Ligand SMILES: Nc1ncnc2c1ncn2[C@@H]1O[C@H](COP(=O)(O)OP(=O)(O)OP(=O)(O)O)[C@@H](O)[C@H]1O
């Protein structure tokens with residue numbers, strides 16, 4: 001499959017030229033992602049240095065459609081940099097990054113990549129504190145239309161249904177009318193995930209979602225992320241091993257910018273190399 005896709009890359013480069021990408025990248029209208037090979041995201045041979053320090057080194061990563069993947073690894077392993085590369089915030093020095101087998105992410109900017117169906121949740125929640133939970137979701141759906149347009153606009157029944165559906169999913173239906181600023185830390189994190197969901201991403205990248213959460217909030221976050229898998233591929237970077245254990249299907253261990261090991265939680269925990277660099281004895 002890999003050879004097949006790589007063999008096509010020259011043709012694909014021509015097909016998905018930057019000037020053509022603009023045409024079909026309208027908000028909420030993702031371009032057709034070719035996942036006939038059942039793969040949603042490909043990183044192949046990706047490397048990135050900062051001032052001579054190699055943060056990412058010949059990294060290969062494949063994410064299937066709808067899968068829930070945990071990425072673990074010591075501080076400085078390159079986990080956040082990897083997400084920066086996928087979302088177009090950082091350009092790799094070499095390698096290939098594709099969404100499906102037809103969309104070359106390296107030829108797109110951050111906004112285009114977001115519109116192509118990749119949503120990213122940063123560690124610190126960035127909700128609009130002075131707006132209600134409902135309006136936050138509405139704003140996320142509107143994208144570029146802006147806050148005043150949202151406050152004036154009438155929603156269609158379909159849009160209301162979508163907001164109601166997301167409120168239910170993130171467990172904030174009862175808080176819909178509350179100001180986002182009055183939510184707990186955990187609730188703000190869920191609201192931000194909800195805001196990403198309004199854009200119907202194919203892939204969600206979530207960096208350290210449970211930092212600062214109570215145990216109860218962690219359990220609810222695990223439930224939420226598990227419920228998103230299937231419809232969305234979800235890639236979660238997290239240090240909290242109890243949390244990883246509670247959601248993990250496949251775990252990838254990064255070390256010095258490279259995949260050290262990949263497998264189910266039991267295999268990873270039994271892996272001597274992983275024990276040495278990360279989990280400890
Ligand atoms: N913009 C940058 N300029 C210089 N160095 C950087 C930059 N971004 C990342 N690095 C370096 O790259 C390495 C990988 O950092 P990264 O943040 O990706 O690690 P991480 O796995 O997310 O770590 P953590 O678990 O602490 O969040 C680190 O040594 C970091 O200092």
Ligand SMILES: [Mg+2]
Pocket residue numbers: 079080081
């Ligand atoms: Mg990080």
